[in-house]
Amino acid sequence: MTQRTTADEGGTPGSVATPFDDLPMAVSVAEPLAPHTWLGVGGAARFFCEPVDVAALARVVRRCHERSIPLRVIGGGSNVLIPTAGFAGMVVRLSAPAFSSIEVQRPEIVVGAGAKLVHVVSAAVQAGLSGLETLVGIPGTVGGALVGNAGGRGGDIGDHVREVSVMLPDGGVELRSGAALTFGSRWSNLDDVIVISCRLQLEDEDSDLLTKRMQKRWIVDRSEQPAGVRSVAMMFKDPHGSTAESLVTQAGARDIRAGEATVHAPRSNFVVAHPGCSSDDVRLLVENVRARVRERLGIELTPQIEVW
Numbered sequence: 001m002t003q004r005t006t007a008d009e010g011g012t013p014g015s016v017a018t019p020f021d022d023l024p025m026a027v028s029v030a031e032p033l034a035p036h037t038w039l040g041v042g043g044a045a046r047f048f049c050e051p052v053d054v055a056a057l058a059r060v061v062r063r064c065h066e067r068s069i070p071l072r073v074i075g076g077g078s079n080v081l082i083p084t085a086g087f088a089g090m091v092v093r094l095s096a097p098a099f100s101s102i103e104v105q106r107p108e109i110v111v112g113a114g115a116k117l118v119h120v121v122s123a124a125v126q127a128g129l130s131g132l133e134t135l136v137g138i139p140g141t142v143g144g145a146l147v148g149n150a151g152g153r154g155g156d157i158g159d160h161v162r163e164v165s166v167m168l169p170d171g172g173v174e175l176r177s178g179a180a181l182t183f184g185s186r187w188s189n190l191d192d193v194i195v196i197s198c199r200l201q202l203e204d205e206d207s208d209l210l211t212k213r214m215q216k217r218w219i220v221d222r223s224e225q226p227a228g229v230r231s232v233a234m235m236f237k238d239p240h241g242s243t244a245e246s247l248v249t250q251a252g253a254r255d256i257r258a259g260e261a262t263v264h265a266p267r268s269n270f271v272v273a274h275p276g277c278s279s280d281d282v283r284l285l286v287e288n289v290r291a292r293v294r295e296r297l298g299i300e301l302t303p304q305i306e307v308w
């Protein structure tokens with residue numbers, strides 16, 4: 001739903017002005033967020049927009065700041081659970097070409113936060129630049145990957161970040177590098193800003209060898225992820241020295257069901273949302289699995305999926 005509209009502040013299209021009506025951009029009201037997520041569940045955003053460039057993004061961010069309207073960015077939506085009530089603020093998606101550029105400046109690559117991670121990985125591999133190929137199976141955008149320091153056994157994206165351009169809550173832009181950047185286990189200190197773009201440090205390597213390595217990784221990742229189902233999300237972070245999947249299995253939690261949400265038995269760290277599933281089903285399932293692991297194994301799993 002992308003409509004230049006007037007609406008009341010409750011999100012129903014109507015005749016009352018929105019706080020964004022004087023801005024030269026399209027803002028939707030009551031935009032359903034489920035289609036923007038992998039799980040495909042959850043309610044609507046009160047306001048939603050896809051700015052065409054950094055200046056447009058700054059206008060929206062500044063307006064939200066001035067009017068105390070909560071603002072969130074949605075990337076590929078592969079790691080968020082939208083509540084049934086939706087999100088009572090502005091949701092921004094960096095889908096415009098201005099945010100999706102991929103520029104090779106060997107041995108570095110400069111990418112927009114809205115670029116799909118898989119596109120960045122293949123561009124680097126084609127250019128004969130190594131470092132990102134193990135991330136090929138991770139869905140989502142560069143922005144989402146940086147905020148959550150996406151990665152796996154072969155390393156994390158944070159290992160390669162040289163510099164990040166971010167937008168602050170007042171619409172100002174700044175470059176962060178070195179000590180100003182911290183990447184931990186599935187988190188970073190970029191969680192209170194909007195990531196606009198980043199510069200990744202890679203290494204020259206033979207493109208054919210890299211392609212083979214990337215293909216191998218792609219096959220392994222595909223075999224480790226739920227096949228043929230799109231409505232999935234990863235439930236928990238891997239605790240140090242173990243995997244969430246093995247703990248869920250050991251705790252006998254693979255058969256837990258909540259409404260239309262189930263554990264994906266072959267890859268038991270994934271929740272599957274079946275037709276008719278609600279956001280509450282998913283949330284309950286994650287809570288119940290976590291409780292089972294706590295009761296049976298005395299281990300507190302940390303949720304990976306972020307509830308808005």
Ligand SMILES: Cc1cc2nc3c(=O)[nH]c(=O)nc-3n(C[C@H](O)[C@H](O)[C@H](O)COP(=O)(O)OP(=O)(O)OC[C@H]3O[C@@H](n4cnc5c(N)ncnc54)[C@H](O)[C@@H]3O)c2cc1C
Pocket residue numbers: 038072073074075076077078079080094113114137138139140141142143144145146147148149150151152186190193194195196225226232233234306
């Ligand atoms: C099948 C499957 C396999 C997965 N495998 C892995 C894996 O191997 N390793 C791994 O680490 N994760 C994995 N994940 C989880 C998920 O894909 C990653 O966390 C991914 O990096 C999220 O990116 P996204 O663009 O979809 O982010 P979203 O889900 O859209 O957002 C996640 C968070 O990032 C924020 N965000 C997004 N873009 C920006 C931005 N530009 N600026 C500021 N904040 C932003 C959002 O506000 C939100 O807080 C998997 C998920 C699925 C469904």
